[in-house]
Amino acid sequence: MTLLEQWRIKAYGNELDDRAKDKLWNDYFAVEKGIYERILKDPAKVYEGTIDQLAEEFGTDRETMTGFLDGINESLKGYENPIETMDETTALKIEIDPEKLYYNMVGAKAEWLYGLPEWDGILSEEKRAELYKANKASGTVRREGKKIYPNDPCPCGSGKKYKKCCGRNA
Numbered sequence: 001m002t003l004l005e006q007w008r009i010k011a012y013g014n015e016l017d018d019r020a021k022d023k024l025w026n027d028y029f030a031v032e033k034g035i036y037e038r039i040l041k042d043p044a045k046v047y048e049g050t051i052d053q054l055a056e057e058f059g060t061d062r063e064t065m066t067g068f069l070d071g072i073n074e075s076l077k078g079y080e081n082p083i084e085t086m087d088e089t090t091a092l093k094i095e096i097d098p099e100k101l102y103y104n105m106v107g108a109k110a111e112w113l114y115g116l117p118e119w120d121g122i123l124s125e126e127k128r129a130e131l132y133k134a135n136k137a138s139g140t141v142r143r144e145g146k147k148i149y150p151n152d153p154c155p156c157g158s159g160k161k162y163k164k165c166c167g168r169n170a
Helices: 003-012 018-041 051-057 062-075 098-107 117-121 125-138
Strands: 047-049 092-094
Touching (some): 003 062, 018 062, 047 051, 051 062, 062 092
């Protein structure tokens, strides 16, 4: 079983009861915030090493680092780490693309991350507002043509009725 599979089973599976899962995620989010604060202090810095070396660099364990890499992987500059197949010897790199990272944090609804004060020195307030707006617009279903009624099929293509899908929040 890969490191990522182990992390996902623990974090998303039924291995833990609700209380233990809440503790896992609260602990994870605290560590994640600390890692992002450090990365955002010097956004041009590139971190390289194995999973264990990166975990040591950021003062965490292999499992938490695996979860972190899973979350940041689509926000890296021009590449992705092979997290689906990585093991203890895989060479990894963290080199963020600040705009992608901010955009993806907004998409994850991670206000505790995209609201970090470190962003002030990286992206202008206007750029952050633009990225925020772009992310929010990307999930908006725009109605073109005829009116959509509650019992119509949802235009997003899910196969559900509009009232049970995208219309739920309307």
